[in-house]
Amino acid sequence: MSRAVVYDNFGGPEVLELREVPEPHAGPGEVRVRVTVAGLNPMDWVIASQPEVAARFGVGAPSGFGYDFAGVVDEVGAGAMGFAVGDRVHGGAMGRAVADFVVVKTPSEAAEPIWRTPEGIGDEVAATLPVAGMTAAAALSAIGLRSGDTLLVGGAAGGVGVFAVQLARLAGARVIGTAGPGTFGFLRRFDVEPVAYGPELADRVRALAPEGVTAAADLFGIETAETALALGVPPERISTIAAGPNPPGGVRATGGFDASPDAMGRISDAILAGAITVPIAATFPIGQIRDAVALQAGRHVHGKVVITLRPGLH
Structure with missing residues (x-):
């Protein structure tokens, strides 16, 4: 079993629950990522609270929660391309990022991209970049x-x-x-x-x-x-x-x-060069997901809010 933030019905932060769920595994053409940090965005709580918006993103209830993640590849399915066990990565997983594991396809799709995380960029920062x-x-x-x-x-x-x-x-x-x-x-x-x-x-x-x-x-x-x-x-x-x-x-x-295909590379290079600073406004453990989302939904955050699943791993 593993942990994931899920909701059964659309609503505010109160509908979000941290539950034990079956551990997912990488199938053919897929990689599994052990998530260390998930980044929150306004679209996450809008999707979870407004069914008409969720439908535009292909999300229905019940569902997992979140999109941005960073972590480490720990399973590679048959035929998966471009990644190996141990690679640090970040990317997007619609409606399932705030969880111990996410499974994504390779080559990555536009809706659910995955990139290697450059040395010198920590997972907290990497988890803020996809959206x-x-x-x-x-x-x-x-x-x-x-x-x-x-x-x-x-x-x-x-x-x-x-x-x-x-x-x-x-x-x-x-x-x-x-x-x-x-x-x-x-x-x-x-x-x-x-x-x-x-x-x-x-x-x-x-x-x-x-x-x-x-x-x-x-x-x-x-x-x-x-x-x-x-x-x-x-x-x-x-x-x-x-x-x-x-x-x-x-x-x-x-x-x-x-965004253009080279946009993530340009942003990462600018971060490594010190030309872009990524302010982390608040960090919450996964067990405080409701508090984190309430802060995000208040629309007064200066910078990014992130959820840690394995503090100190990267």
């Missing part, structure tokens, strides 16, 4: 971000935001980030100019950038996208990740699955 890192890369790629842009980022202090603002600065863009006043100091650490979200956002952005904004990435809802449109930014230079399939004004909806 947040790839989504940030996709949001910037969708708008053709380039050096010299003045970029408005909505939700700049969140899990995706901390990657997006740093990638944008590396690309040579000026970055203005929306956030609550309590996060302004946090954002300035990344050379971001913070601005309070809420009514009259456009006026505050104009005061910061009287010469105008040239691109925008809304990582929270639609407020930043609508503000960018009002400021005259062309819709093709505005991306959203949380506005659903029909974002306002013809702006570009995107997500991590749209």
